[in-house]
Amino acid sequence: MYMYLPIAEVSVNIFIVFGMGGAVGILSxxxxxxxGFLMTPLLIFYGIPPIVAVATEANQIVASSISxxxxxxxxxxxxxxxxxxxxxxxxxxxxxGIKLFVFLKNIGQIDLIISLSYVVLLGIIGTLTFIEGIRxxxxxxxxxxxxxxxxxxxxxIYSLPLRIRFNKSGLYISIIPPIVIGFFVxxxxxxxxxxxGFxxxxxxxxxxxxxTNVVIGxxxxxxxxxxxxxxxxxxxxxxxVDIMLALILMSGGVVGAQIGAALGHKLKAEQLRxxxxxxxxxxxxxxxxxxxxxxxxxxxxxxxx
Amino acid sequence: MKKxxxxxxxxxxxxxxxxxxxxxxxxxxxxxxxxxxxxxxNFFGGELLVFGAISGRDLLNSDIIIKVEGKEKKxxxxxxxxxxxxxxxxxxxxxxxxxxxxxxxxxxxxxxIIDKEFLVQEEIGVQNIKFKxxxxxxxLEYIYDAIKKKNKENSIFTENFTGIRIIGNKLxxxxxxxxxxxxxxxxxxxxxxxxxxxxxxxDISNIFVNKTLAGKYIxxxxxxxxxxxxxxxxxxxxxxxxxxxxxxRVT
Numbered sequence: 391m392y393m394y395l396p397i398a399e400v401s402v403n404i405f406i407v408f409g410m411g412g413a414v415g416i417l418s419x420x421x422x423x424x425x426g427f428l429m430t431p432l433l434i435f436y437g438i439p440p441i442v443a444v445a446t447e448a449n450q451i452v453a454s455s456i457s458x459x460x461x462x463x464x465x466x467x468x469x470x471x472x473x474x475x476x477x478x479x480x481x482x483x484x485x486x487g488i489k490l491f492v493f494l495k496n497i498g499q500i501d502l503i504i505s506l507s508y509v510v511l512l513g514i515i516g517t518l519t520f521i522e523g524i525r526x527x528x529x530x531x532x533x534x535x536x537x538x539x540x541x542x543x544x545x546x547i548y549s550l551p552l553r554i555r556f557n558k559s560g561l562y563i564s565i566i567p568p569i570v571i572g573f574f575v576x577x578x579x580x581x582x583x584x585x586x587g588f589x590x591x592x593x594x595x596x597x598x599x600x601x602t603n604v605v606i607g608x609x610x611x612x613x614x615x616x617x618x619x620x621x622x623x624x625x626x627x628x629x630x631v632d633i634m635l636a637l638i639l640m641s642g643g644v645v646g647a648q649i650g651a652a653l654g655h656k657l658k659a660e661q662l663r664x665x666x667x668x669x670x671x672x673x674x675x676x677x678x679x680x681x682x683x684x685x686x687x688x689x690x691x692x693x694x695x
Numbered sequence: 696m697k698k699x700x701x702x703x704x705x706x707x708x709x710x711x712x713x714x715x716x717x718x719x720x721x722x723x724x725x726x727x728x729x730x731x732x733x734x735x736x737n738f739f740g741g742e743l744l745v746f747g748a749i750s751g752r753d754l755l756n757s758d759i760i761i762k763v764e765g766k767e768k769k770x771x772x773x774x775x776x777x778x779x780x781x782x783x784x785x786x787x788x789x790x791x792x793x794x795x796x797x798x799x800x801x802x803x804x805x806x807x808i809i810d811k812e813f814l815v816q817e818e819i820g821v822q823n824i825k826f827k828x829x830x831x832x833x834x835l836e837y838i839y840d841a842i843k844k845k846n847k848e849n850s851i852f853t854e855n856f857t858g859i860r861i862i863g864n865k866l867x868x869x870x871x872x873x874x875x876x877x878x879x880x881x882x883x884x885x886x887x888x889x890x891x892x893x894x895x896x897x898d899i900s901n902i903f904v905n906k907t908l909a910g911k912y913i914x915x916x917x918x919x920x921x922x923x924x925x926x927x928x929x930x931x932x933x934x935x936x937x938x939x940x941x942x943x944r945v946t
Contacts, residue, residue, distance in 0.1 A: 392875075394875070394876075394910055396910040396911070396913040396914040396917070397913065397914065397917055399876055400876060401875045401876065449928050449929070449932050450932065452929055452932035452933065452936065453932040453933070453935035453936040453939065454936070454939070455936070456932075456933060456936025456937065456939070456940065457936050457939035457940050457943065460936075460940045460943075461943075498771065498773050498784045498787055499783070499784060501784075502781075502783050502784060506781075614936075618929045618932070618933075621925055621928055621929050621932070622922070622925035622926055622928075622929060623925070624925070625917065625921050625922070625924050625925025625928055626921045626922050626925050627921075629917045629918050629921055629924075631917070631924070631925060631928045632913075633913055633924075633927075633928050633931065634910075634913065636928065636931070636932065637931070637935075640932065640935040641935075643939075644935070644938065644939050644942065647939060647943075648942065648943070651943070681781040681782060682780060682781055682782070684777075684782065685775055685782055687775075687841075687845060688774060688775045688841075689772055689773070689774055689775070689838065689841040689842075689845070690772070690773045690774075690775060690784055691770050691771075691772055691841075691842060691845060692770060692771045692772075692773070692787075693768055693769075693770045693795075
């Protein structure tokens, strides 16, 4: 069954888009990843214009991060104060990101930048996920290896000015580092249509030294607001948020996340993680190939109404 | 898949009993019966049906050309060049006057129907569509050809020299395919009637393509009230998120 998407201005097979939402939903349910970094490339492969894919995916992440954050909220594993500070940086980052996006769009390089960003990002995440997955198979007996190694010495970034107390995380640190982290995540969200959890989570653990139990909840909680803002900014500046497309993806995601969560309990998801790594690397290579091989059309025609 | 056939135009040629004294003899009078095309969310291409007859004449020695042309638009053209091992976009050339839809149907090869001069003047045939550009680089012809080639591949520009059927020497009939992603707006339908390589009569009429239902509403809102649209998109996502939460609690 085909449907005409009003903003993307292409007709898509509803079942395929629903299936993509579902498949990525299963992965996020199983592995606890946001899935934006897989969904945006999939949408582009399917023929959705990259600028619409990015903006619409930001919209979908709002929904998926709300459901993700809720579980952590109930366990009171969200540092709201930290999330607020991160969001502050996220606001600045989103505005800068959108301006950058508009600039790149006007000089005709936005598609290239989106692709290149994905090659770099997916290359890193894919490799790390793969290595981690292999490692978890090798060391499946010793659960102690999962502990995060943290240095004893106080990192220098703690002693920057504007220090405040984060009770939930048990930290008394400068707000500058979290603002900077939030800033970069805001830029990533606006240019790539991702939540940015994969950057934020390690940064919170290794740079801010937050306790791991509040990291994911805080990250997801923060992503809700950054992607909400990014959606509004894309809609306002570029008119590229396709509500119809987002709705189909969200419905697929609802079903997929349920299946994924159930599967995650049955299968040993941690040990399947290396397969997620391979999948991410395949997507990365596909984007890279499209950049390297000679394109069929050597002329790119962009309509101006 | 069920094919939706939309009968967009019924053009009736009214037989003229009398011709006007001062004007040239008019044989071709067209009337558009229902020139409004509605595109809903489930539109995936349709066809434009054009048929008619010429008063008091057999079509035995006649030729007919139908041209459908959409609104002209501008486009920026960027050539892909290889740099640092990857293909990137080079600087842009602005090209104007590209119709967003173009179709020519005829009963035989247009070059045999009428001389080249006329075809060029009336922009009949994809090769005769005229584009404009401010920049006069040596590459313009190459760029114009590429635009035509690409639009032909996407069935935005079509030519069909056997696209008009003449039935029983009296009636002509043509069905013009409209692509899935046809744009909203006014389309000009020109019909030319020739006899022995001479233009006898022609007629121009308009058809209107409207996006309807959710599709049009969403498009208009997104462009006219972008801020409100963005906020609504976020509210919908919040609801969707809360539904997922609700479902997760039930199961």
